[in-house]
Amino acid sequence: MTMTTDMTNSTAPVKPGTLFGIPVGELGWFASLLMGTAVGFAAFFAATFVGIISIMAINTIGHHAIDYSLAYKRIGLPIGLLVIAVAYAYLATLWTKRILRKA
Known part of the structure; x- marks a missing residue:
């Protein structure tokens, strides 16, 4: 019995504003606060x-x-405190860009 595996090298397109596949660019303001606090x-x-x-x-x-x-x-x-400040700044920038892009 032989086992065959299909190992195709498919690369999915990476959306802007993703971190390890998590769409951080699409988070709301509360989710951004929650994620920034968790990282801190x-x-x-x-x-x-x-x-x-x-x-x-x-x-x-x-x-x-x-x-x-x-x-x-x-x-x-x-x-x-440094990491939480950097995370808040980064996530606020992504949130602001998304809001301005919709307007």
Whole structure:
């Protein structure tokens, strides 16, 4: 028994305003706020995790006593706020372009 597979290389056209196939250019204002906030929170948690792991490694290797709350204050919060501001600006630009294009 032989198995044949059809591996055609079909490339779908990419619409402008898509990110990994998600049509971010077609989001409304509330969905844009929700997506921007979600990206900001994800960046905050990822940066805080990396900060905690880094502080743990520094404390272990160098026999220091760095406070873990610095991971939230000095690493996670600034990165989260920066990412949320950039996401809001990007999504607001896409939303404004879509609204002006319809008018």
